[in-house]
Amino acid sequence: MLILLKGGRIVDPVNERDEIGDLWIENDHIVAAQPGRLADEVHDVSGKIVMAGAIDIHSHIAGGNVNTARLLLPEKHQNHLPNPPALPLCTAKWSTFETGTIYASMGFTTVIEPAIVPHQALQAHLELSDIPIIDKGTLTVLGNDDFLLSLLRDGEGPAAVADYVASTVGASNGLGVKCINAGGATAFKYNARTFSLDDVVPFYGLTSRRIVEAMQRAVEDLKIPHPLHLHANNLGIPGNVATAIATIGAARGERLHFAHLQFYSYGSEGEKGFSSAAAELAAAVNAAPNVTVDVGQVMFRQTVTISADVLRQFNGAETARPKKSVIHDGDGNGGGIVPYLYREYDFVNAIQWACGLELFMLIDDPWRVFFTTDHPNGAPFTTYPEIFALIMSSDVRAEAIARLPQDAVAMTTLPSIAREYNLNEIAIMTRAAPAKLLGLKDRGHLGEGGLADVAVYSPGRDLAKMFRFAHLVFKDGDLVVRDGRVTHYRWGKALKVNPGYDKAIDRRLAGYYDHHFGVSRDLFAVTENLLPRAGAFREVACAR
Amino acid sequence: MNEARINGKPALLAAAAERAAEILSHARMPVIAGLGTDVAGARASILLAERLRGAYDHMYSARVFADLDVMRQAGLMFTTPNEARLRADVFLFIGKDLTKIWPAMLERLSPTEIPPFDLAREKRKLLWIAPGRGGAKLEGLAIKSLDSSNLHATLAALRARAAGRPVNCAKRMLRKLNEFAEVLKNARFGVAVWGGDSLDSLSIEMLHGLIRDLNRTTRFSGLPLGNDSNASGVVQTSGWMTGFPMRTSFGRGFPEHDTWRFDATRMIESGEADAALWISAYCAEAPQWKKNIPLVALAPPQTAFAQEPEVCIEIGCPGIDHDAAEFARETGSIVSRKAAHPSQASSVEAVIGEIAKHLGGDA
Numbered sequence: 055m056l057i058l059l060k061g062g063r064i065v066d067p068v069n070e071r072d073e074i075g076d077l078w079i080e081n082d083h084i085v086a087a088q089p090g091r092l093a094d095e096v097h098d099v100s101g102k103i104v105m106a107g108a109i110d111i112h113s114h115i116a117g118g119n120v121n122t123a124r125l126l127l128p129e130k131h132q133n134h135l136p137n138p139p140a141l142p143l144c145t146a147k148w149s150t151f152e153t154g155t156i157y158a159s160m161g162f163t164t165v166i167e168p169a170i171v172p173h174q175a176l177q178a179h180l181e182l183s184d185i186p187i188i189d190k191g192t193l194t195v196l197g198n199d200d201f202l203l204s205l206l207r208d209g210e211g212p213a214a215v216a217d218y219v220a221s222t223v224g225a226s227n228g229l230g231v232k233c234i235n236a237g238g239a240t241a242f243k244y245n246a247r248t249f250s251l252d253d254v255v256p257f258y259g260l261t262s263r264r265i266v267e268a269m270q271r272a273v274e275d276l277k278i279p280h281p282l283h284l285h286a287n288n289l290g291i292p293g294n295v296a297t298a299i300a301t302i303g304a305a306r307g308e309r310l311h312f313a314h315l316q317f318y319s320y321g322s323e324g325e326k327g328f329s330s331a332a333a334e335l336a337a338a339v340n341a342a343p344n345v346t347v348d349v350g351q352v353m354f355r356q357t358v359t360i361s362a363d364v365l366r367q368f369n370g371a372e373t374a375r376p377k378k379s380v381i382h383d384g385d386g387n388g389g390g391i392v393p394y395l396y397r398e399y400d401f402v403n404a405i406q407w408a409c410g411l412e413l414f415m416l417i418d419d420p421w422r423v424f425f426t427t428d429h430p431n432g433a434p435f436t437t438y439p440e441i442f443a444l445i446m447s448s449d450v451r452a453e454a455i456a457r458l459p460q461d462a463v464a465m466t467t468l469p470s471i472a473r474e475y476n477l478n479e480i481a482i483m484t485r486a487a488p489a490k491l492l493g494l495k496d497r498g499h500l501g502e503g504g505l506a507d508v509a510v511y512s513p514g515r516d517l518a519k520m521f522r523f524a525h526l527v528f529k530d531g532d533l534v535v536r537d538g539r540v541t542h543y544r545w546g547k548a549l550k551v552n553p554g555y556d557k558a559i560d561r562r563l564a565g566y567y568d569h570h571f572g573v574s575r576d577l578f579a580v581t582e583n584l585l586p587r588a589g590a591f592r593e594v595a596c597a598r
Numbered sequence: 599m600n601e602a603r604i605n606g607k608p609a610l611l612a613a614a615a616e617r618a619a620e621i622l623s624h625a626r627m628p629v630i631a632g633l634g635t636d637v638a639g640a641r642a643s644i645l646l647a648e649r650l651r652g653a654y655d656h657m658y659s660a661r662v663f664a665d666l667d668v669m670r671q672a673g674l675m676f677t678t679p680n681e682a683r684l685r686a687d688v689f690l691f692i693g694k695d696l697t698k699i700w701p702a703m704l705e706r707l708s709p710t711e712i713p714p715f716d717l718a719r720e721k722r723k724l725l726w727i728a729p730g731r732g733g734a735k736l737e738g739l740a741i742k743s744l745d746s747s748n749l750h751a752t753l754a755a756l757r758a759r760a761a762g763r764p765v766n767c768a769k770r771m772l773r774k775l776n777e778f779a780e781v782l783k784n785a786r787f788g789v790a791v792w793g794g795d796s797l798d799s800l801s802i803e804m805l806h807g808l809i810r811d812l813n814r815t816t817r818f819s820g821l822p823l824g825n826d827s828n829a830s831g832v833v834q835t836s837g838w839m840t841g842f843p844m845r846t847s848f849g850r851g852f853p854e855h856d857t858w859r860f861d862a863t864r865m866i867e868s869g870e871a872d873a874a875l876w877i878s879a880y881c882a883e884a885p886q887w888k889k890n891i892p893l894v895a896l897a898p899p900q901t902a903f904a905q906e907p908e909v910c911i912e913i914g915c916p917g918i919d920h921d922a923a924e925f926a927r928e929t930g931s932i933v934s935r936k937a938a939h940p941s942q943a944s945s946v947e948a949v950i951g952e953i954a955k956h957l958g959g960d961a
Contacts, residue, residue: 118931121837126670128855131841136851142648146853148841173678176923177932180637181838200684200715243685243787244717245817257717368813371673378673383787383819385680570714571680572706577926577933584923584934586641 055094056080057531062099062510065477066106067486068499072478077104079506082530086502095533099510102525105481106500107163107507109488112283112313112348113429114360115153116167116181116192118174119389122380123358123430124148126391129376130356140542144186154186155540156436161509161524164189164488164497164549168232168283168313169362171195173385175226175580182548183585187529189546189592191492193283194228195362197236197265199386201566203258212271213556219272220555221563227550227580227591229492230280231273232313235287235363236265239387242365249365250287251300262287263304270308276553277596279493281309281346286318289366293322295331299338307344311491314350314428315339316410323465328402330466332409336416339423346491347417348424351410351441353433354398360431362387370394385571396433404462406432408455414445415471420482421490443517445475450517493594494549506531547592554596601899601912611911611944611952618875618894618909619956625873625892627849628652631862631885634827634878636916637923637932639946640835643877646950649957653847653871655862656832657883658825661795663857665822666833666843668802675809677789677819678930683707685715688723688785688818692749692805693796694730699823700793706928707791710738716786723781727752728796742781744774749801756782757808782812793823824927827880828916831925831932863887879913879946896949914943 057079064075078085078093114120124131131147138144143151157165165185170178170192182190196202196219205214223231237260238249244256252261270282286301288294298318302310312318321331339347356375361367364381367390371379380391396403410432417423429435443450448471455469463469475483489498496505510526523538532544567575582590602614609617622628630643633656647654656662668674682689689709697703709724726734726743734741746752755765759779765772782788790805797805805820812818824830833843840846842855858864865871866887873892876885882901885893895907898915916922917935920943926933 116838118834121834124837124841125666125833125843126673128670128842133841133852133854142645143839143853146840149853150838173929173931176934177834180835180923180932184641184838243681243715243817245786257715374673378669378671380669380673381675381813381819383675383677383681383817385678388677570684571929572683572708573928576936577929578931579934581921581923581934583921584638586638 055531056088056091057095057097058093059097059099059104059508059510062102062104064104064500065481066500067478067482069501071500077500077508079508079528079531082506084500084502084504084506097526099526103477103511103513104500105161105509105511106485106498106504107509107527107529108161108484109164109492109494109498110157110162110426110435111166111424111488111491112168112426113165113435114167114169114431115165115185115429116150117170117178119169119360119362119382119391121181122382123360123391126378126380127358127393141540144540150181150184151186154188158187158527158529158540159524159535159538160438160521161511161527162188163507163509163527163529164494166191166193166229166492168193169195169234170226170228171362171384171386172222172226173578175228176578176584179227179548179580179585179590183587183590186543187534187540187546189549191229191549192226193230193232194223194226195232195234195387196222197233197269198239200570201563203237203240203255203260203265206260206265206268207258212268212275214559215268216272216275217555217559219269220276220553221559223278224552225579227548229549229551229594230278230283231269232283232285233266233269234285234361234387235262235289235365236269237262238287238363238365242368243383246365247369251297251304266304270305270310274308276555278551278553279594279596280491281311283311283313285313285363289317289363290370292320292328294318294320295335298335302338302342302345305342305344310345312345312347314426314432315347315413316350316352316406316432319409319413326401328405328465330405330409330412332412333416333467336413339417340419346422346424347413348426349410349413350426350428350432352396352403352406353427353437353440354396354403354407355433355437356395357430357433358391358393360389360391362389364388364390366390367392398457399459401459401462404458405465408463408466408468411444411451412466412468412471415473420479421487423483424488424491425484439518439522442480442521446480446517448472448474545587548590549594550591551594551596603910605908606906614909614911615949615952616956618911619953621873621892621894621908622650622875622953623957625652627865627871628873628875629862629865629871630654630875630877632657632877632883633832633844634880634883635832635946636828636879637831637835639877639879639916639950640828640832641839642947642950644836644839646954648848649954651848651851653849653860653862653865654844655860656829656844657827657878658829659845659857659861661825662829662833662843664797664799664802667799668806672803672806674806675813675819677821679706679821679928682789682821685713685787686722686789687713687716687718687720688781688788689725690782690788690790691724691726691729691734692790692792693728693794695794695796696791696823700927702928703823704736710736718786725778725781742777744778749797750804753801753804753808757804757811760808761811782818783816785812785816785818788812788818789821790818791821791823824925827878827883828924834925834932866891876907877946879916896946911949912943913946913949914941916945919943920945
């Protein structure tokens with residue numbers, strides 16, 4: 055099947071294109087112009103914007119903690135719309151089916167679930183298998199697990215750590231490695247109530263800094279394309295900008311992805327002891343080219359915070375709204391589910407909202423700042439269109455700022471910032487840069503040979519509307535969205551790495567599971583024949 | 599090979615599936631009940647319910663919702679069997695049925711062993727409330743036990759004492775409660791274990807309150823033992839597919855959840871449901887309702903039905919006859935279970951696939 059998208063504005067930063075032109079798709083790939091050939095399907099996209107499918111690098115869409123959140127809050131996702139017969143469960147709110155449907159209708163074609171502990175990997179992949187259309191991937195959470203902490207405590211070398219990481223990421227079918235408050239969840243089991251970069255995990259005598267360094271090293275040694283993805287210590291605490299800046303320093307110039315930075319951009323100035331330190335933090339990021347960040351933008355509405363930072367979630371449970379929460383001391387990280395209502399008139403929430411936008415605006419390089427809400431922690435991903443409008447239009451921003459408590463606004467630099475993202479920068483931030491960050495060479499661009507994941511938007515004054523309802527979306531060359539509506543399901547892949555390692559560690563791990571847990575390690579395997587469809591995975595090469 | 603029957607007479611699987619589809623698609627409100635099946639079977643069942651605009655329920659829903667209703671009204675703190683085994687310095691067991699619910703519990707949690715992750719590395723303390731007539735005995739570990747004829751009152755009094763509030767009770771009882779409260783407050787990482795019918799929602803909520811209170815100063819968590827026939831796995835699968843646990847209906851074309859309205863037995867006895875698909879792959883459990891409605895059953899061969907189903911299709915056991923993803927009590931997570939004795943017996947997923955073929959499209 056040969057498809058021609060005719061006369062659209064092609065925005066493709068990787069190939070340095072921003073021009074009116076044609077795009078040719080043959081089967082599931084983008085091909086060079088085919089003069090003399092007749093396309094089977096021609097779409098006149100003149101006046102439209104053509105971009106690669108968007109990639110979300112950090113969105114909690116699957117796994118035991120997400121599912122617990124669904125079960126905790128039945129009253130927050132009542133349904134009232136029947137689904138079309140061809141799209142079972144697509145209107146079931148917060149279902150996996152709805153997740154894929156909404157992402158696709160916004161032009162997203164790849165989404166990464168960033169927090170899967172190894173023992174939850176099978177459930178996570180079962181859930182991901184039921185998310186239609188988009189490709190997915192998971193990051194494997196390590197850094198609070200006894201086997202790793204014991205290796206480090208006992209002074210085993212980087213090779214043993216790398217073997218363990220490779221074996222575990224491989225068994226979890228993950229795409230990369232994440233640390234979530236490294237050591238903090240374990241310290242909490244020993245009754246620690248705070249845990250910072252240089253605090254020591256009881257029983258192991260290791261600091262968070264030491265664990266993060268070791269994990270960074272393992273990721274680099276294994277040539278996993280995505281750098282260590284870090285949820286740092288002291289999330290959400292006034293004055294935590296100091297921790298964030300220290301953490302950037304702790305990366306020692308090595309690659310590091312710093313997740314949902316907004317939650318670490320707080321000062322403790324002013325009468326209320328809470329202020330934005332986003333400008334200072336953005337400057338630190340600008341000065342550290344080894345560091346990438348995603349924002350974790352807050353939007354004002356009901357949401358639920360879902361995090362494997364169980365210590366932080368336990369402390370946050372006091373502010374739960376509605377007043378109920380789940381705290382899970384799991385194997386390794388565990389998790390906490392705390393519903394939360396971000397309110398526009400709330401001093402703290404208003405500053406959080408502004409902090410996120412300041413980071414978007416003040417971090418200069420769109421290749422190093424990523425578009426996230428830490429779904430659903432800052433806001434559900436369904437708010438993305440509104441956020442695009444906020445960063446692309448200073449007028450939209452000014453209107454929103456005017457609604458906030460002005461004493462809160464005074465604690466930020468946001469009103470003084472005039473920057474507006476252009477479409478090329480949006481394409482970098484949501485397409486080109488995520489593909490580069492994750493090592494996905496086949497997507498994020500519209501060049502010849504790329505995967506035919508393509509989003510076509512209708513520009514208009516209402517920027518949010520433009521991004522909420524894509525005009526056309528192709529996944530692997532298959533037209534799945536017309537005028538913002540999904541027409542049919544197809545099933546994407548889970549992207550994974552398969553780093554090489556010395557298999558001796560597997561025998562050691564088998565013995566560890568038998569002895570410590572008293573169960574076989576095989577129980578936790580992500581067995582492909584248990585997933586609903588064959589060919590669920592696609593391997594991403596480990597090489598840089 | 600698969601054995602199937604239509605009205606008690608041997609039939610081919612294809613014919614039985616066709617008849618099953620006819621019965622279910624002609625019903626105004628079919629209900630899928632039992633639902634004792636692995637993740638793949640649950641997934642197929644929920645998609646089938648969506649296609650049929652029916653409801654689905656699980657045979658152990660009543661017990662599932664004792665825990666789940668507390669979680670969604672008040673929250674919950676819980677941990678895994680691994681953490682309990684390796685870390686707990688204090689166990690608080692509640693009820694007499696624990697080892698009946700989970701015969702391998704003591705071996706798995708190994709309360710007589712010193713917990714390897716505990717800093718003090720002392721012998722564990724085991725408190726047992728309402729251990730039953732046999733009493734609580736364990737070789738190599740002294741157990742403190744507390745009889746109770748009213749768990750609501752006992753748990754409330756214990757929570758009060760742990761929080762330093764007065765209670766009105768007999769002196770001997772007060773001494774005991776104080777003793778228990780002291781052990782709980784001095785736990786470094788305590789784990790409360792409950793299950794079965796011993797605790798209703800009110801007692802579980804009280805226990806949860808106790809756990810929350812203890813966490814003000816120390817660490818304590820819960821370990822509900824859950825239910826058989828992959829009840830927790832069905833809750834999880836239903837959760838990601840529809841947003842809700844079982845007792846959910848597609849009668850209006852979208853999932854609606856209500857623990858009273860979509861109780862399968864109630865729907866059938868009241869006449870709201872007019873056909874049923876009974877699924878029990880793990881055990882030869884038969885439906886408990888009395889009313890005679892058109893019934894399709896997917897069950898093991900030895901199942902004794904009160905009334906012969908119109909269609910009965912024999913199925914294999916997940917994890918024994920075929921590989922399965924299911925929720926494992928021993929890990930507190932969905933695990934990969936290799937078939938112990940692989941056989942030709944069909945899985946629930948495969949049989950529902952056959953039925954769905956006659957509904958047009960695939961479920």
